[in-house]
Structure formats: C-alpha cells, structure tokens
Amino acid sequence: MRHSMAVQVGTVTVGGGAPVSIQSMTNTATTDIKSTLQQIGRLVEAGCEIVRLAVPDEKAAKSLAMIKNSINIPLVADIHFDYRLAIMALDAGVDKIRINPGNIGGEEKLKQIIVRAREKNIPIRIGVNAGSIPGELRKRYGGVTADALVETAMRTLDYFEQHKFDKIILSLKAADVLTTIQVYQNVASRVSYPLHLGITEAGRGLKGIVKSTLGIGSLLLQGIGDTLRVSLTGDPVEEIPVAREILQAAGLRYFGPEIISCPTCARCEIDLPATVDIVEEIIRGNKEIMSALPLKIAVMGCPVNGPGEAREADVGVSGGKGFAIVFREGKVIKKVPFSELAGTLQETIMHLCMRKRNDTT
Numbered sequence: 001m002r003h004s005m006a007v008q009v010g011t012v013t014v015g016g017g018a019p020v021s022i023q024s025m026t027n028t029a030t031t032d033i034k035s036t037l038q039q040i041g042r043l044v045e046a047g048c049e050i051v052r053l054a055v056p057d058e059k060a061a062k063s064l065a066m067i068k069n070s071i072n073i074p075l076v077a078d079i080h081f082d083y084r085l086a087i088m089a090l091d092a093g094v095d096k097i098r099i100n101p102g103n104i105g106g107e108e109k110l111k112q113i114i115v116r117a118r119e120k121n122i123p124i125r126i127g128v129n130a131g132s133i134p135g136e137l138r139k140r141y142g143g144v145t146a147d148a149l150v151e152t153a154m155r156t157l158d159y160f161e162q163h164k165f166d167k168i169i170l171s172l173k174a175a176d177v178l179t180t181i182q183v184y185q186n187v188a189s190r191v192s193y194p195l196h197l198g199i200t201e202a203g204r205g206l207k208g209i210v211k212s213t214l215g216i217g218s219l220l221l222q223g224i225g226d227t228l229r230v231s232l233t234g235d236p237v238e239e240i241p242v243a244r245e246i247l248q249a250a251g252l253r254y255f256g257p258e259i260i261s262c263p264t265c266a267r268c269e270i271d272l273p274a275t276v277d278i279v280e281e282i283i284r285g286n287k288e289i290m291s292a293l294p295l296k297i298a299v300m301g302c303p304v305n306g307p308g309e310a311r312e313a314d315v316g317v318s319g320g321k322g323f324a325i326v327f328r329e330g331k332v333i334k335k336v337p338f339s340e341l342a343g344t345l346q347e348t349i350m351h352l353c354m355r356k357r358n359d360t361t
C-alpha cells in the first residue's frame with residue numbers, strides 16, 4: 001500500500017490511510033439550485049461522499065454558498081479558464097477546488113489562486129490532462145504520452161511547492177486506460193500527495209463501467225489511489241454503485257455482503273437466479289446485516305462445486321435434486337425444499353449476524 005499524506009476535504013480525509021472515498025459530479029445547471037440540491041440528495045442517498053459542481057461563470061459561482069450551506073458532504077468547485085471564478089469559489093466556502101493549471105491563464109493567475117487557497121486553508125485538486133501539457137513537452141515526447149503527462153505534473157507540483165502550498169490532491173487523466181495506469185504508477189512512486197483516480201470520458205453504460213473498473217481497479221490493487229470517481233455518461237447517481245462494487249471487489253471497503261454465485265450450467269439443480277433474488281431481498285435495507293460485515297454468502301447450483309464453496313462462505317446454499325442444502329460457517333444447517341429456502345436462509349443469516357454482534361460486544 002502506497003503511503004500518501006492526508007489532506008482534509010471538509011469532513012472527509014483523503015489519503016493518509018483513510019478509506020478510499022467516493023466522489024461524483026452533478027450534471028444539473030449549478031445556477032439551478034433546486035435541481036442541483038435534488039441531485040446531490042440522490043447522490044448522497046446512493047453513497048456519494050464528496051460532490052463536485054462545475055462553475056462555468058460568475059452566476060454559477062454565486063450559487064455556491066447557498067448550495068454549500070444546504071448539504072452535508074464536502075463540496076468541490078470545478079473551475080476552468082477563469083482564475084477569478086476559483087477565487088470566488090474559495091470565498092464562497094467550498095471545501096476544495098479543482099483546477100487544470102494548464103488552462104487557468106498563466107503563472108501569475110495561478111499564484112493568486114494558490115495564495116487565496118492558502119489563506120482559506122482549502123485544498124486544491126490539480127487535474128493534469130492532455131490540455132495541461134505545454135507545447136514544448138508535447139514536441140519533446142511526441143504528443144500526449146505518459147512521460148509528457150508525468151513531467152507536466154511534476155513541473156506543476158514544483159510550482160505549487162515553490163509557493164509553499166501542499167494541500168494538494170492530484171489527478172492525471174489520459175485518453176486510454178493503459179496510459180492512465182502508467183502515469184499514475186509513475187507519479188505514485190515519486191510524490192506522496194493523495195491521488196484522485198478516474199478514467200476520464202469512460203463512456204456510457206457497460207463500456208464505461210468496464211473501462212473504469214479496469215483502470216481504477218488495477219491501480220487500487222497496486223495500493224494506488226485515495227479517492228475516486230467513476231465517470232459515466234448519464235445520471236451521475238449510476239456511478240456510485242459501480243464505485244462501491246470496485247472498492248468492495250478490491251477488498252478495500254464493504255458496503256454489503258459479498259454474494260458469490262455460480263454462473264449455472266446443465267448440472268444446476270435449483271432456480272439459481274431466484275435464489276440470488278431471495279438473498280438480495282433478505283439483505284436489502286437490513287441494518288443488522290450491514291453491521292455484521294464483512295459477510296460472504298455463496299449460492300451454488302449443484303453438488304459438484306456447491307458444497308465446497310458454500311462451506312467456505314459464512315452462509316451458503318447448494319442445490320440438490322428437489323432440495324437445497326443450507327450451510328452456516330462450514331456446517332450443514334438444513335436440507336429444505338425450495339419453497340422453504342427463503343425462510344431458512346433468513347433465519348440462518350440473522351442467526352449468524354447475531355452471533356457476530358455478540359462476539360464483538
């Protein structure tokens with residue numbers, strides 16, 4: 001696990017061993033405060049922990065204070081091109097600003113942002129992307145390459161450090177997954193600033209989910225990354241469950257029990273999708289189960305691999321001819337007809353949760 005320094009973003013610590021936080025970004029007009037607050041509410045309900053808003057103009061910057069005062073998660077202002085908007089956002093009380101130093105209008109303007117952020121004790125996310133690379137580096141490295149992005153990031157960090165500013169979170173976005181991974185790996189070995197992960201412009205639906213999972217997931221498995229955003233075209237609320245699943249699959253955070261289910265084949269003896277539905281129904285909204293995490297529930301279709309996997313899990317189901325076998329912590333609890341499976345599973349899972357709770361009290 002890479003050791004990064006801790007940077008405080010409002011109430012959320014990013015880096016320094018804190019849980020990898022989940023971010024998203026609204027796509028309502030920031031000036032439409034009502035719609036923006038509604039969308040933030042839906043994001044929070046889904047599990048978003050830090051929210052970012054685009055601030056394209058003065059009117060949007062003037063909306064920030066009211067939005068900030070109406071929400072309970074840290075607010076990040078996303079600024080491009082106009083350094084005055086960054087100053088306005090800082091003055092409005094946002095918890096972080098995100099800028100691309102390559103498009104903010106030169107070093108003097110960047111310096112003014114740094115000075116104000118230092119006065120306000122507010123962190124800055126430096127977002128380095130293709131647009132940040134100076135012409136001379138593009139020429140030297142033959143375009144937008146991993147090396148050009150890394151050198152741009154190192155130069156930018158140097159500038160911030162010269163101005164005695166280190167409340168920095170860094171993101172490095174390349175156009176493809178492999179370059180993004182290379183860039184983060186390189187920078188992670190050279191600096192200790194927390195890293196914000198994301199695959200920019202990943203796309204819509206399945207394509208975006210696969211790209212994000214591949215890029216973000218492989219970095220997380222290398223111990224790289226302190227906060228993340230899954231960028232998907234469409235409703236940002238859809239990004240949150242994907243981010244949660246990535247973190248849970250990487251073994252970094254638990255948002256619900258791990259459900260293991262076989263893909264089924266000609267040997268399958270029970271209605272496996274219906275069995276998974278039963279398990280999901282038992283879990284949904286159950287606070288006792290959520291407080292007993294981590295919890296592994298295996299749902300297997302037949303006696304070939306079923307009992308083995310089911311025994312390894314905290315609770316397991318294995319299909320048989322006309323019945324299902326329910327396991328708890330490696331032991332067979334009951335052999336039941338499918339019609340009784342839901343009740344037996346509910347009882348078995350709740351029994352285990354109670355046992356776990358008693359063990360910890």
Ligand code: SF4
Nearest residue numbers: 262264265268301302
């Ligand atoms: S557990 Fe059984 S039903 Fe499921 S995929 Fe394996 S062999 Fe097929």
